[in-house]
Amino acid sequence: MSTLRGHRRDDSCAAGGGANPALKGAEAFILLEEHSTILAMPAQACAHCGTSVVAQAAPAFCCDGCRVVYALLHEQRLTRYYALGGGAGTPVSSSNRRDHKWLEATAAQLQHEGSALTHIALDVQGLHCSACVWLMEELFRRAEGAGSILVNPALGTVAITASPTFDVRRFVGDIESFGYVFGPALKQAQEGSRDNGLLLRMGICVALTMNAMVFALAIYLGLRSGPTYELMHAAGYALSCIAVAVGGSVFFASAWRALRRGVLHMDAPIALGIALAFLGSTWSFFWGDKSASYFDTITTFITLMLVGRWLQERVLAKNRQSLLADDGVDSLFVRRVAGSQVELVRCRDVRANDELLLAAGDLVPVNSQLLDEEASISLDWISGESAPRAYKAGALLPAGAFNAGSTAVRAKATTTIEESPLVALLHSPMTRAVDGARTSIWWQRLARYYVWGVLVIASAGGLAWYIATSNGARTLDVMTAILVVTCPCALGIATPLAYEFVQAGLRRRGLFVRTATFLDRAREVSQIVLDKTGTLTSGALALAATDGIDALSPDERNLLYNLVVRSTHPKSLAVATALRDRGVHFEPLESFTEIPGAGLLCRWRGQEVRFGAAGWAANEALGDDLVFAFDGKPRLRLQTCEALRPDAKQEIEALARDGYEMWIVSGDTTARVQETARILRVPVDHAFAECSPTDKAAWLRAHDRRNTLMVGDGINDSLAVSQAWCGGTPAVDRPFMPARSDFYFTTAGLAPIRTALRAARALHRVTRRNLVFAIAYNAFAIALCLMGVMRPWLAAVLMPASSLVVIASTIASLSSRSRLWK
Numbered sequence: 001m002s003t004l005r006g007h008r009r010d011d012s013c014a015a016g017g018g019a020n021p022a023l024k025g026a027e028a029f030i031l032l033e034e035h036s037t038i039l040a041m042p043a044q045a046c047a048h049c050g051t052s053v054v055a056q057a058a059p060a061f062c063c064d065g066c067r068v069v070y071a072l073l074h075e076q077r078l079t080r081y082y083a084l085g086g087g088a089g090t091p092v093s094s095s096n097r098r099d100h101k102w103l104e105a106t107a108a109q110l111q112h113e114g115s116a117l118t119h120i121a122l123d124v125q126g127l128h129c130s131a132c133v134w135l136m137e138e139l140f141r142r143a144e145g146a147g148s149i150l151v152n153p154a155l156g157t158v159a160i161t162a163s164p165t166f167d168v169r170r171f172v173g174d175i176e177s178f179g180y181v182f183g184p185a186l187k188q189a190q191e192g193s194r195d196n197g198l199l200l201r202m203g204i205c206v207a208l209t210m211n212a213m214v215f216a217l218a219i220y221l222g223l224r225s226g227p228t229y230e231l232m233h234a235a236g237y238a239l240s241c242i243a244v245a246v247g248g249s250v251f252f253a254s255a256w257r258a259l260r261r262g263v264l265h266m267d268a269p270i271a272l273g274i275a276l277a278f279l280g281s282t283w284s285f286f287w288g289d290k291s292a293s294y295f296d297t298i299t300t301f302i303t304l305m306l307v308g309r310w311l312q313e314r315v316l317a318k319n320r321q322s323l324l325a326d327d328g329v330d331s332l333f334v335r336r337v338a339g340s341q342v343e344l345v346r347c348r349d350v351r352a353n354d355e356l357l358l359a360a361g362d363l364v365p366v367n368s369q370l371l372d373e374e375a376s377i378s379l380d381w382i383s384g385e386s387a388p389r390a391y392k393a394g395a396l397l398p399a400g401a402f403n404a405g406s407t408a409v410r411a412k413a414t415t416t417i418e419e420s421p422l423v424a425l426l427h428s429p430m431t432r433a434v435d436g437a438r439t440s441i442w443w444q445r446l447a448r449y450y451v452w453g454v455l456v457i458a459s460a461g462g463l464a465w466y467i468a469t470s471n472g473a474r475t476l477d478v479m480t481a482i483l484v485v486t487c488p489c490a491l492g493i494a495t496p497l498a499y500e501f502v503q504a505g506l507r508r509r510g511l512f513v514r515t516a517t518f519l520d521r522a523r524e525v526s527q528i529v530l531d532k533t534g535t536l537t538s539g540a541l542a543l544a545a546t547d548g549i550d551a552l553s554p555d556e557r558n559l560l561y562n563l564v565v566r567s568t569h570p571k572s573l574a575v576a577t578a579l580r581d582r583g584v585h586f587e588p589l590e591s592f593t594e595i596p597g598a599g600l601l602c603r604w605r606g607q608e609v610r611f612g613a614a615g616w617a618a619n620e621a622l623g624d625d626l627v628f629a630f631d632g633k634p635r636l637r638l639q640t641c642e643a644l645r646p647d648a649k650q651e652i653e654a655l656a657r658d659g660y661e662m663w664i665v666s667g668d669t670t671a672r673v674q675e676t677a678r679i680l681r682v683p684v685d686h687a688f689a690e691c692s693p694t695d696k697a698a699w700l701r702a703h704d705r706r707n708t709l710m711v712g713d714g715i716n717d718s719l720a721v722s723q724a725w726c727g728g729t730p731a732v733d734r735p736f737m738p739a740r741s742d743f744y745f746t747t748a749g750l751a752p753i754r755t756a757l758r759a760a761r762a763l764h765r766v767t768r769r770n771l772v773f774a775i776a777y778n779a780f781a782i783a784l785c786l787m788g789v790m791r792p793w794l795a796a797v798l799m800p801a802s803s804l805v806v807i808a809s810t811i812a813s814l815s816s817r818s819r820l821w822k
Helices: 064-075 080-084 102-112 130-142 168-176 190-220 227-260 267-287 295-321 421-425 441-469 472-485 489-508 518-522 532-536 547-551 554-564 570-579 648-657 670-680 693-703 715-723 751-786 792-814
Strands: 043-045 052-054 118-125 146-152 157-162 181-184 333-338 341-346 355-358 368-370 374-378 389-392 409-413 511-513 527-530 537-543 590-595 599-604 607-613 626-630 633-638 640-644 661-665 708-711 726-729 743-745
Touching: 080 130, 102 168, 118 168, 130 146, 130 168, 168 181, 190 227, 190 295, 190 792, 227 267, 227 295, 267 295, 267 441, 267 472, 295 472, 295 489, 295 792, 441 472, 441 751, 472 751, 472 792, 489 511, 489 518, 489 751, 489 792, 511 751, 518 726, 518 751, 527 532, 527 693, 532 537, 532 670, 537 570, 547 633, 554 570, 554 599, 554 607, 554 633, 640 670, 648 661, 648 670, 648 751, 661 670, 661 693, 693 708, 693 715, 708 715, 708 751, 715 726, 743 751, 751 792
Parallel strands: 527 661, 527 708, 708 726, 726 743
Antiparallel strands: 043 052, 118 157, 118 181, 146 157, 333 341, 333 355, 355 409, 368 409, 374 389, 511 743, 537 640, 590 599, 599 607, 607 626, 626 633
């Protein structure tokens, strides 16, 4: 393991955000810094998703992803999408790294069936509403050979029936151009089944409650004796028994599982209240005063608790289902050369000495030896290094790297997948010890005090009544009344509603919570650890300046565009993006060649044209990143940069002002990390570079005191994110990262992180306020019980009334119209 160290600022860095001179040359790196004059400009809404952006020429966009999707929707006359989606779409991930090898088997299945219709099942990520469903159905309808399509937004699945003429690759590509992501059918319906089971229990209990209230109403209105009175009481008891069995068992089972793990959460007092109140009322029904039984109140309480539980669970389930399933290494495929054939196999089937064919963008699944002369390889997923490296024949390609070139290369596997570091990095995510509803330390402490407080008060009150009256039956009535009125009804319904409001508000801002306890743990966060590449930065390169491009003639600009548009190298993509709006068009080129690690070459009007590394393109050691040269004479010099996310500097400074301690822990080079820290004003001794995945995890173990939020996007961050007190990711195109995180966000900026932390604190304040009200209500209700004046009808009035007050307060504080979201 390499030694972690803080990197101090280089005094030679130019003031005002200039590049460090030490970074000049082929490995040059600059960060685009947001100037205060830009940040001070007025904001407007993104034309696609409605996110607030710095003012620019209309229509404005928060990211390239939204810009592309907006243009596609209008070009293909699909603007009804906005009408169905309430006027705005959802933020779009701009990442374009997709592994579609799994589609080859699906395409082959279509051809194998001949003229028959074929059924295809796919998983899809990014479905949010009816607009998404309509868009997918409309694009499918326009495709040749399309039969029928069934889109299930709840599970995130698509079922297709199509003929052999249906081009599934093109359909998937068309849909993914709008920001969705397809994958093989791996999702299971267990989570949906659990949610449906809870919904069924809730529906049954709602029906039981309505009938129980009808029976109880007759008694409350004066029915005191006779066969009808006995029948009403017996029916109420029977309905209560069913409610306890159907609905109460949810809380009994949850409390028992928590107790077996040594955890006490709010399901414990709920289960205890149901059990003791039911037992006390049962005693009164058979051996005491029937009028002192609280069966209708118990049934109503169980129903309200189930409604609260369903509200809390459904948002989390929806957020989890909206992502592709994570199947670890079993979801990875690779092309293996077998004699004269190339076969698609799972990475688990790769053996040492197998020859692999790595197409452009393919993952290197195991450590492999390069067989071809040279290759351009990206290490950003495993080390965080943003710029691709050039490898020569015989070099070892590390597992987790990607082929960043435009052509396929051959490599020989040197290990099996079992020996690959990917196995550890893609291990199935572990459930946190505290993962589960209402199991944070604060909730555990509250539940402990609540349980013991209720038991002590009920016991003391019963003892006092027995000493004073020597009436055992009356004493039991008083104890039962205390147990009924102290059931945490207000907290049990208002708290899940509060979580629902916060999670829904975060969804509207592009952040999706996956774990039940994140919002509880987030309020304890005091330090934030951020990866650099893909987290603080956009993960894509850009040009530091475009003045030189504008100085070219129109023909030269068009030539440069036709060179770079034929390459998938990140630097070529940056130049192509800068040229796209400058009147260029695609046309054939004479003898185009891409030389990995060097650049692009062609013949044009009798001249040799090169674009790439300065030493190769112009045959001279220039201090520039890229050179556009004709017969060795430089015509254009360019500097590429890794752009910060649009609001990175603003958000990091805001988080620091809010009292959070900011850290950068990255696998990228020292120079790049310290330059990032300098621009973002993160203390130099809080920036760590050249960290391996195990280094990052070790740093978390040494510094996390149950107060750390870790945000990362690459496979090299998965161990640290899984281990941190809280973890998040912007990498929705990589299922293994969200599966190990408490939340994921889809916006171009970092604003959802601060919003989530602020919302967690607001949620805690509201919950504490509700608790204060619940204590006051319980004190009043217990006083009535101890005075002997509590009756079932009064309990039936007080409990719903207290719940309505707390719910109204929660709505005012956390709903979409509250100050929290403005």
